[in-house]
Amino acid sequence: MKTVDLVDMLAAGAGVVEPSATTRRYAAALGWGTLGAALLMGLLLGVRRDLGIAVLLPMFWVKLAFAAFLAAASLLAVLRLSRPGRRLSWVPGALAAPVLAMWGLAAFALTRGDPALRAGMFFGDTWTSCPFLVALLSAPVFAAVLWATRGLAPTRLRLAGAAAGLLSGAVGALVYSLHCPELTAPFLGFWYLLGMLIPAATGALLGPRVLRW
């Protein structure tokens, strides 16, 4: 087939392209993925029993905000990375901001608090399971977001995979925080982050193969 014939063929009956198609795709992916994560948590873990008391504590909201900010910033990163030629510009800064803020809080808590309590603040009661449960709950979102990204056109596949993984990790952490009893900044700034980085690293590994187009 000659190139002019290909042009004829592609243009024939090309139809209208909905400008909002990409955002709708991500909205659907996040909606179904979050629902999946919530179901998974309902089945395996359940909501913490003292949730009614926890919502009165400022640190509970700091924890939610930490995950929500990271989710929002990584969603921006995914959206930009899945369109050819879009630059990330200030998005890496937006990703770093909640992490740095949490580390700031952690440093404050560790230096001001009783030295004897430091290990407890860092390890909490659940450090052995927390990162894995965050990663587990992120799995439905991970699959859904990779599906959405595959329908677009990422050109930096490793980075796009990592951003998709981080997004799913942050949503997984958001859902997990309704179960998790830990509320100290050193714990959140390390173990939660580690949990989110597991899907991010998986995404970076899978990206070049799964997202190729």
Added chain:
Amino acid sequence: MQRIQETDRLNAGEERLRKRLLRGLAGDESAYHAFLQELSAHLRAFLRKRLVGLPDEVEDLVQESLLAIHNQRHTYDAGQPLTAWIHAIAKYKLIDLLRRRVKREQLTDPMDEEADFFSSSDNNAAEARRDLGKLLERLPERQRLPIVRTKLEGLSVAEAARVTGMSESAVKVGVHRGLKALAAMIRGGA
């Protein structure tokens, strides 16, 4: 002074092409045709300059890039410079090709001059070595028939649905999936 005029001329060219794409995305078929036509010349010049050692690959890659741009045209954001979008796709397809080719040729061109993408254009199409028509024949019927009826014979979706006995949405889905499958076959080295 001359430089400024040159830049203005390039910007005007990009703006014209961008308008055609936007009209095409809104459903204007002839504007979209003109866009693809003009774009193929720019792609050819861009790729020929960067595939100096592989002249035989140029036309195949022009076609592959056109197919990719068509399949992924929903990722163009109207607020974004057209050059950046096209350059990123062409560069991605070029790197993909070079990876496929077991890296025989060393990549010598840094390929980062996004700004001069529209400064050159080449209407001299060589013969493509890969025949997309033949690849098309290898698609399953539910994808091939909709493409042949609507895109080669020029029937409307409704007419194609009547002729093939498929539903209208099956025709649309068939075209969409078929073109993606075609791109995947090329990627797989067909």
